[in-house]
Amino acid sequence: MSLLIKNGTIVNDDAMFKSDVLVHDGKIVEIAPSIDPTPGLEVVDATDRFVIPGGIDPHTHMQLPFMGEVAKDDFHRGTEAAVAGGTTMIIDFVIPTKGESLLVAYDRWRGWADPKVVCDYGLSMAITSWGPEIAKEMEMVTKADYGINSFKFFLAYAGVFMVRDEEFYQGMLQCAKLRALARVHAENGAVIAERCEHLLSSGITGPEGHTQSRPEELEAEATFRACTMASQANCPLYVVHVMSKGAAAAIAHHRKKGAVVFGEPIAAGLATDGSHYYNEDWLHAARYVMSPPLSRDPSTPNALMKLLAAGELHLTATDNCTFDCHQKSLGKDDFTKIPNGVNGVEDRMSVVWDKGVHAGIIDPMKFVAVTSTMAAKIFNCYPQKGRIAVGSDADIVIWNANATRTISKDTHHHAIDFNIFEGMQVHGVPETTICRGRIVWADGQLRTVQGAGRFVPLPPDSQIVFSAVDNRGKALEPVKVERAPYVATTLEAPDANANIVVKTRSAVPPGGISSIQF
Numbered sequence: 001m002s003l004l005i006k007n008g009t010i011v012n013d014d015a016m017f018k019s020d021v022l023v024h025d026g027k028i029v030e031i032a033p034s035i036d037p038t039p040g041l042e043v044v045d046a047t048d049r050f051v052i053p054g055g056i057d058p059h060t061h062m063q064l065p066f067m068g069e070v071a072k073d074d075f076h077r078g079t080e081a082a083v084a085g086g087t088t089m090i091i092d093f094v095i096p097t098k099g100e101s102l103l104v105a106y107d108r109w110r111g112w113a114d115p116k117v118v119c120d121y122g123l124s125m126a127i128t129s130w131g132p133e134i135a136k137e138m139e140m141v142t143k144a145d146y147g148i149n150s151f152k153f154f155l156a157y158a159g160v161f162m163v164r165d166e167e168f169y170q171g172m173l174q175c176a177k178l179r180a181l182a183r184v185h186a187e188n189g190a191v192i193a194e195r196c197e198h199l200l201s202s203g204i205t206g207p208e209g210h211t212q213s214r215p216e217e218l219e220a221e222a223t224f225r226a227c228t229m230a231s232q233a234n235c236p237l238y239v240v241h242v243m244s245k246g247a248a249a250a251i252a253h254h255r256k257k258g259a260v261v262f263g264e265p266i267a268a269g270l271a272t273d274g275s276h277y278y279n280e281d282w283l284h285a286a287r288y289v290m291s292p293p294l295s296r297d298p299s300t301p302n303a304l305m306k307l308l309a310a311g312e313l314h315l316t317a318t319d320n321c322t323f324d325c326h327q328k329s330l331g332k333d334d335f336t337k338i339p340n341g342v343n344g345v346e347d348r349m350s351v352v353w354d355k356g357v358h359a360g361i362i363d364p365m366k367f368v369a370v371t372s373t374m375a376a377k378i379f380n381c382y383p384q385k386g387r388i389a390v391g392s393d394a395d396i397v398i399w400n401a402n403a404t405r406t407i408s409k410d411t412h413h414h415a416i417d418f419n420i421f422e423g424m425q426v427h428g429v430p431e432t433t434i435c436r437g438r439i440v441w442a443d444g445q446l447r448t449v450q451g452a453g454r455f456v457p458l459p460p461d462s463q464i465v466f467s468a469v470d471n472r473g474k475a476l477e478p479v480k481v482e483r484a485p486y487v488a489t490t491l492e493a494p495d496a497n498a499n500i501v502v503k504t505r506s507a508v509p510p511g512g513i514s515s516i517q518f
């Protein structure tokens with residue numbers, strides 16, 4: 001099947017230019033100022049429109065079994081919502097239960113996703129327990145047959161997904177060895193568990209307890225700790241759902257010291273805030289329960305967007321993990337039982353355009369970078385994905401920057417009965433979405449086929465992630481002092497009048513000098 005996109009302005013992360021685009025058999029085969037239509041060619045007019053790489057959402061949880069429930073958006077509804085919003089690839093997480101084989105969990109996720117996806121998808125893998133068997137399976141799943149190149153560690157959800165610091169550290173050593181990216185959910189799970197108990201026993205049972213059990217400091221502390229441990233393991237780190245200024249500052253601190261750390265804000269955190277948790281309508285407040293919580297500081301969404309603009313945060317995702325009102329209401333007497341998670345996969349592109357480009361904070365090229373290209377580079381499928389170029393997959397969105405739409409549960413494609421962005425009017429609308437050469441969304445209608453999306457294996461050793469690591473490693477090698485063997489001497493009584501000699505360090509200790517002053 002062939003398709004010709006005419007008269008549009010192509011936007012990549014590094015350039016914008018007017019050109020036509022010819023697509024054949026799922027690939028972009030020609031880009032030229034003017035391509036003549038030939039008989040039988042479907043022509044899409046993109047006059048006054050941008051022609052952008054389809055969005056890549058690197059953080060979703062379709063049909064995740066979590067907190068006794070299963071997320072409502074499955075791989076069918078979830079990917080339909082994605083393409084309706086201009087996203088043409090998702091990266092979902094395989095999350096084994098504690099002690100479960102990674103291979104068994106992997107097969108389960110592929111079994112769920114392959115027959116249902118309407119767009120391409122890749123997988124990341126969570127490590128929820130630790131031991132030699134897990135380390136061995138990590139190596140297996142990074143092979144081409146499995147196509148995993150990143151592993152996520154939870155420092156929250158005590159007793160469920162959380163790993164201890166030493167497990168996280170060992171996991172990162174293994175990631176570094178396999179040239180796989182470590183990803184982290186950074187919150188202090190142990191302190192959160194204590195605070196939950198305290199709040200409940202003080203009679204705070206509503207959703208306001210959720211945010212009070214997880215103050216921003218606990219996200220910032222865990223982010224700083226994760227970055228520190230990653231630096232010691234010489235392992236690149238990707239911090240998922242950066243929700244607060246403190247967490248972003250921890251990332252910036254380590255990047256200034258040369259660490260390879262990426263920060264991912266999500267649509268929810270860029271467009272809304274934690275004031276909802278204090279809404280007097282219980283159900284309203286419960287809808288926003290996710291972890292880490294939305295920031296209580298109303299200036300945070302704008303600050304996170306500015307950090308994307310400044311290059312201190314790097315790409316956007318959604319953490320799409322949807323539970324409907326009935327599922328949320330299971331926590332009506334106890335906020336710790338409200339299933340955690342919000343929508344985002346359908347609205348991320350419009351929300352980032354509106355709060356970023358329309359607001360004058362980022363330009364269209366940066367928009368493409370933070371919604372698509374950076375994800376393709378980090379997860380090592382660039383330029384197959386994330387670029388409008390000859391030879392790339394024809395994952396393309398015709399974007400109308402001048403159109404607006406009002407987000408609503410009544411028109412969205414999610415499987416839930418509310419939308420956390422309800423009523424928000426956003427500038428920037430995906431008019432046509434093309435997945436590997438097929439139009440899957442046009443004129444406000446889905447034209448999808450279940451199972452038509454493909455699994456995209458993600459190979460390890462992404463350039464943007466690993467190129468600096470070897471030289472950093474040399475600087476971190478342990479230092480050995482060569483000495484003559486120590487010969488024991490008889491101890492003599494100390495001479496009270498002898499001068500005290502203060503020994504000074506002559507070599508930098510492994511891992512560098514701490515900036516903490518005592």
Ligand SMILES: NC(=O)NCCC(=O)O
Pocket residue numbers: 061185289290291292319321340341342
């Ligand atoms: N974020 C959230 O609340 N739910 C999904 C699981 C996770 O990513 O932590």
Ligand SMILES: [Zn+2]
Pocket residue numbers: 185240241291292
């Ligand atoms: Zn998380």
Ligand SMILES: [Zn+2]
Pocket residue numbers: 059060061240319
């Ligand atoms: Zn998540």
